[in-house]
Amino acid sequence: MWENDLQMQESLSSYTVKTFTWMFLGLLATFAVAIGGYMTGAIFYVFAIPYFHILLLIAELAVVLFLSARLQHLRPGTARALFFAYAVLNGVVFSAYFLIFSMTSLVLVFAMTAVYFGGMALYGYFTKTDLSRLRPILIGGLVFLILFGILSLFLPLGMMDRVVCLVGIAVFMGFTAYDTQKIQAYYQAFQGDQAMLERASIISALQLYLDFINLFLYLLRFLGKNKR
Secondary structure, eight states: OHHHHHHHHHHHHHHHHHHHHHHHHHHHHHHHHHHHHHHHSHHHHHTTSTTHHHHHHHHHHHHHHHHHHTGGGSOHHHHHHHHHHHHHHHHHHHTTHHHHBOHHHHHHHHHHHHHHHHHHHHHHHHOOSOGGGGHHHHHHHHHHHHHHHHHTTTSOOGGGHHHHHHHHHHHHHHHHHHHHHHHHHHHHHSTTOHHHHHHHHHHHHHHHHHHHHHHHHHHHHHHOOBOO
């Protein structure tokens, strides 16, 4: 019995590592495209295209929505391709941050994000507490962030920006722990269905990728220094 439990735990560990590996490769693709776009100057030509940023946003949303809605029907290879397509599109967006923020700020904030993200991921994996109870709070915080983002397009809400950044940091640190624990739930739910486990691994990688990216952006807004 003990040996069977150990074998299952080792399998869960391997599955978790694989999921985080996909997330890491997605981040690597994003930052490689971002740095490449900035270093080559391609970003200036790309964003010179009229309404390109709107088209880019629509494409990103379309990929995420399609991947989430069609997950059970996609081949694992197709799901991975869509994940990396999103990561590359996001890399084009991120190349603009190299024009706005100093390289020192970007590196330091990235390192801080990795530390916070890693700590919350470890907590989510090892804790015995059921983090699903946090979901309503996290969703409420996410709705607040979305509503603030929409209102900021029409009203001067700059004075609240630092408060919103702190809320965003807290929300996505919480999501990191919650989404890490969900990997175990997916593993237990889809044992015996290898194809579904592969799909679930990709959607978990996407969720963790988004947690990292959003945590990075809120930390950057809160701590980053613009180029002078």
